[in-house]
Each structure stands twice: as structure tokens, then as C-alpha cells.
Amino acid sequence: MTQTISLLARLIDTLAPRSCTICGRRLTVTEEAMCACCNHCLPRTDYSKSSYDNKLVRLFWGRIPIEKGTAFFIYKAHSDTSRLLYQLKYGGHPEIGECLGRIVAAELAQDGFFDGITAMVPVPLARQRERERGYNQSVEIVRGISAETGLPVLDKVLERISFHGSQTQKGRWERNENVEKAFHLLDASPLNNQHILLVDDVITSGATLVAAAKELLKGTNVKISVLSLGFANND
Secondary structure (H helix, E strand, O other), X not given: OHHHHHHHHHHHHHHOOOEOOOOOOEOOOOOEXXXXXXXXHOOEOOHHHHOOOOHHHHOOOOOOOOOOEEEEEEOOOOOHHHHHHHHHHHOOOXXXXXXXXHHHHHHHHOOOOOOOXXXXXXXXXXXXXXXXXXXXXXXXXXXXXXXXXXXXXXXXXXXXXXXXXXXXXXXXXXXXXXXXXXXXEOOOXXXXXXXXXXXXXXXXXXXXXXXXXXXXXXXXXXXXXXXXEEEOOOO
């Protein structure tokens, strides 16, 4: 059966060759979304090795109670990481999110990052934005993480009720004002006594996750940790 699947995969790859999202090189049968070379060259943060105290976690100190946090790589405009996330968010390639989710989960699990976490919540998109895009990139990311870790996904507890554009090009004050009341808690009961991993694609000032976390913390005895693919903070 495995051999049959392998032959089928090779046939499909021959008829419809895939290319690396970053460099454009043709992918092998075992590669997904990006080639092994581009994967290796991603500027990883290694924050998961000190997930209770790192530059990202310190963004949230004094704003929300946070257990731990990490980002997979450093995000910079006009870079390999920006091209990767652009294709995920705007290029109509949700499979990139699931692929990256699996990669992230496999690597972070080696540092014990998921220990103690009981469920994941993807940061929701506004309904109109999700209809336009056809998917929520954060949901795709957590789908990949869940496939590797077995962690349940709670994607019906929180909704986004407003959207005012991307956060990455805004100043810190404008980011905070932009999302202060952007989220609404739909159902607190699944959150009670849970350690929630709040997942987004990119963290800039942390304002989006702070606003989302404040709603989740309305549940009883809720703990919050955060995870993103990219970290765009350059302050």
C-alpha cells in the first residue's frame, strides 16, 4: 500500500509539479510548501528554548497574564518570511499554513513547548475578511499543529467583530487602538480550567493577541500562552 501511494504521489508530481513558495525551485515528492534548503534557512527565533521569558513574552507583561510564548521565525518585510506568509494569507494557499503548523509542532515539541497546554484557539478573522479569502490562515496553522500534537482546536469560542487592516505597517499606539474591542467571546464554557494556546500568523506589537486573550480570560481559571509563525517586532 505504501509503495502504491508513493508511486501515485510521484505520478501526480510529474503531471503537476510543485514549486517552493520562497525560491521557486521544483519540490521533491517529500517536500511541501517550501524546499528543504529554504526551510533550513528560515531565521528561527529559538524562543521555545526559553518560552517563559523571551523578547516576545515580555511584550505581554503588564498587559495580560501569560504563561509562555514563542514565534517560529523573525518576520521582516521584503524577505523570504514575508513572501511565505503573503502566499499563505493572500495567495490562496491555505495548505502552506497546515504544512508550517506541522513543521512548527514537530520542532517545538522537542523543547517541551506544548507541555501543559490543553487546547488551541486560532485568532479569528472578521466574517467578511474570511469570506473574501476563503479561509482563516490561523485555523490552517492550528490544524497542522493539532495533526502533530493531538491538541483539540476551539475555533467556535471567539469571533472577530471588526477589522481595520493589517497591523504590520502601523505604529504601536495605532495598533493598540485598532484592535482594542475587535473580539467577542461566544462561549466561555469550553475554556473553563483550560490552558489555551492562542495562535496567530504574525505578532507585531502583540495588540491583537492581547485583545483576543482578554476575551478568553473571561472564562473560569483560564491560562493563556501564545504562538505565532512570525515575530515582526523591531522596537
